[in-house]
Amino acid sequence: METEHQTMEQFLRWAAELGVSDSIDSSQSHDSCLGHSLSVSDFPLAGGRGLGAVRELRKGELVLKVPRKALLTTESMLAKDDNLRDSINLHPSLSSTQQRLSVCLLYEMSKGKSSFWYPYLFHLPRDYDLLATFGDFEKQALQVEDAVWAAEKAISKSLSEWKEAVTLMKELDLKPKFQSLHAWNWASATISSRTLHVPWDSAGCLCPVGDLFNYDAPGDDHLNTSQTANSTTNAEEAGHVTETQSERLTDGGFDGDANAYCLYARRNYQLGEQVLLCYGTYTNLELLEHYGFILEENSNDKVFIPLETTLYALASSWPKDSLYIHQDGKPSFALVSTLRLWLVPQSQRDKSVMRLVYAGSQISVKNEVLVMKWVSEKCRSVLRDLPTSLLEDRVILQDIDKLQDPELCLEQREAEGFCSEVRGFLDVKNHLVNGGFCGKMNRRVSKWRLSVQWRLRYKRTLADCISYCNEKLNHLI
Ligand SMILES: C[S@@+](CC[C@H](N)C(=O)[O-])C[C@H]1O[C@@H](n2cnc3c(N)ncnc32)[C@H](O)[C@@H]1O
Structure with missing residues (x-):
């Protein structure tokens, strides 16, 4: 070996x-x-x-x-295989170039050692943690509506693309394991997380x-x-x-x-x-x-909070996705500016007020106090409405680490001391075998850990935003 x-x-x-x-x-x-x-x-x-x-x-x-x-591109794989080229050309109906590349990749994988790219394919990861590969438990563990929705969308996109490609994969006579949804998710995740852009194919290249x-x-x-x-x-x-x-x-x-x-x-x-x-x-x-990972420190991270529709209507100068909180807890320029205007009574929104708003300047101390109080209260209410608190999530992460520790052989009794989400996972999955997990379950635990890590990072941003607003208020009042 x-x-x-x-x-x-x-x-x-x-x-x-x-x-x-x-x-x-x-x-x-x-x-x-x-x-x-x-x-x-x-x-x-x-x-x-x-x-x-x-x-x-x-x-x-x-x-x-x-x-x-x-x-490895669709073009380079087709050039090496007439059968693949003829079949793919008979299916121009596949809705995306990524689907074509996925089919080619699975076809190439099915060749095993006889593939030209075998030495490369052999070293591709066998599992991925992208949202599209999340099960229901991991998806719900994200807790935040936007994130759960993003996971649902990714899962259903992968399913519908697979359904579209199945006929072609049957025609190519791929072994059942390469035709499965599991294999499709693997191929899509490989392409999503590993391709680089090339000018001649929007699916990119491996x-x-x-x-x-x-x-x-x-x-x-x-x-x-x-x-x-x-x-x-x-x-x-x-x-x-x-x-x-x-x-x-x-x-x-x-x-x-x-x-x-x-x-x-x-x-x-x-x-x-x-x-x-x-x-x-x-x-x-x-x-x-x-890509199936998150960064604890990511200056490009954004936390979106639910905003009133009248506020979105006012924010016509700034795109909706510019109204967010930075990872360090600071509300974005566009969010603060829009709120400043929104919190001025309509009758007082004259030219001088508008000039201050667009310049990114404070309108008045009273208005700034209202803005900071509003943001802070909004963050509090979002945090209150989520099923677990920041502190509880920290404990859940520690429990997950215990579950993942190969040195620790957990007794069922010990698992009973875990919080309800961890016990829920163990009940649903019911796979604590000999105090540990099998390989497949370890994969599930890794995805669930990512969900908890993601939501914890989200909550930390909201908590930091509350501190930021409080600090501003201390200076203002
Ligand atoms: C293009 S591959 C990079 C090489 C990869 N680590 C490997 O072993 O093949 C991209 C994948 O690497 C992992 N990755 C890349 N950068 C990462 C980072 N900063 N933190 C955690 N995982 C990362 C993620 O799984 C991602 O989907």
């Missing part, structure tokens, strides 16, 4: 033979495509398997080149070795890296990201002249540091939906 290490080495050798390289020196040995700039390492606190710097890297430096012939980079959220540095190439991830291209053109990402992209995907260091790195890639600008809910 080959070890993970051996198969990874084979994969890196296979990639080197195709011209994948982390060196601009083309005379580099073909034993591995890495070793000059990067190496595969484990980063347990930031994405698990990823790429580390094997030397100091300078911002803007080319760190990886993946020739077009190594990329980029061997290039898809080992873990995620770094865009910070202030991403606005002035003009010397590096332009890049977008596929989810961004599909419109999931609402940033402006000027904030386009700069870590890499397909270079037509080099006929290769080129990836650049987005900042300076020290030896041993994890080299990261920015896939786009995402809130935590979007990260969970498209």
